[in-house]
Amino acid sequence: MSKPDIATSVPRQQRAIATYERLLESAGELLAAHDFEKVSTNLIAEHAGVSPPALYRYFADKYDLIGAVGKRWIGLKDKLILNIGTQIKEDPDYVLTSPMVEDLLREMVAITEDFTGGVAVMRCLRTVPQLNHIVNESHDEMARSLCEAATSVHTELDEAEIYRQVRLSMEIGYSAMEFVLGDPSIDRKTTLRDASLAIAAFSDLIQS
Amino acid sequence: MSKPDIATSVPRQQRAIATYERLLESAGELLAAHDFEKVSTNLIAEHAGVSPPALYRYFADKYDLIGAVGKRWIGLKDKLILNIGTQIKEDPDYVLTSPMVEDLLREMVAITEDFTGGVAVMRCLRTVPQLNHIVNESHDEMARSLCEAATSVHTELDEAEIYRQVRLSMEIGYSAMEFVLGDPSIDRKTTLRDASLAIAAFSDLIQS
């Protein structure tokens, strides 16, 4: 699924794995420094120290490459959410509160800042039509997962309604992250607290 | 300011005004049907029934043209916000409530749907780096305006804090609009209500 083109191959030799990794890193570094449209395949290859055709051995096209970078970042972020689902299932008395949502947002912001080019990657996942499905699929998967965990423990909850609430929470969380990461002059702590209060205001999963 | 290049001119003759308007309309119609990157200047000109160079009489470049479309839409949206500022100033007892915010969001959604290519225009204002400043300037201007209105009437409010809250409200409102406009399967009414509750949860301007 992540390798749509049968012509692309998975790196096997050490040298190949190193090249693959350098391509991903280069894409991240270049996205951090330039607008998406300036980051061409030729530039990525050059920055990675390989010739342009080398890129097409591992990636079907430009979007497949940038998408692979995006999936790495989004995977880190998703792990935090999946953890919450696990805790809900394991402990029937587990309750989410808005400070916990605030911590979650802060951790996600930290992950994004640690990830090379993370802020730019986050932006262009939302921004580039060909990459959009990656965010949508992740949000959908995460919402389903949380939803399934919550309704399996609290059977009185309406699944469709919880799903909708979680999806909206993710949209709000994502935009709050983009807001604080995009404008360093914003009071980050207060803004993330407000965003968590905002989410708590309508979510049945969060104790107010 | 909206005509950065001195070589571009304002349309004077009736024929010219018609051409100018057709270019804006064409851009909107094409954005509604195709991804931003597929909407080229040549395509816009063709769709408007003029030759490509005609476009450069009125617009410095592609972004100036798309930006002009964006400013039209954003101007309609901003009028609603400015109205609220006016009401705050005129009536010292005027209080905002979350249902009022919900109505505001609904009106903005309606305006966007009525505007040709509005949903696409909204997206690419956020999406295209060269157009980003238009949204940022509008949000900043609107936040300042509301802030000034509120603090002139309620002098106990902290201006910087109110500004931050209003900016965050706008980010959340914008993303809620993108969410419901981008996915027709979402329960629109409930989601806009939740978004208004979310905003009310942290805003000192809104009575809870």
Next chain:
DNA sequence: TGTACATCAGTGAACGCGCGTTCACTGATGTAC
């Protein structure tokens, strides 16, 4: 009211550019005997 003239509006053809991508190829690596 008619005409001369300045300015405005729009055209046809072509441009340079950099993009993503492909081709035919060479060199590197790993493996079987």
Next chain:
DNA sequence: TGTACATCAGTGAACGCGCGTTCACTGATGTAC
């Protein structure tokens, strides 16, 4: 342990394409006398 061979990894050069934009020009409009 050495060698032959298959496969993997990466290269140099070039491609077609469509983009945004410009140039030198013609035709349309409005205005002054």
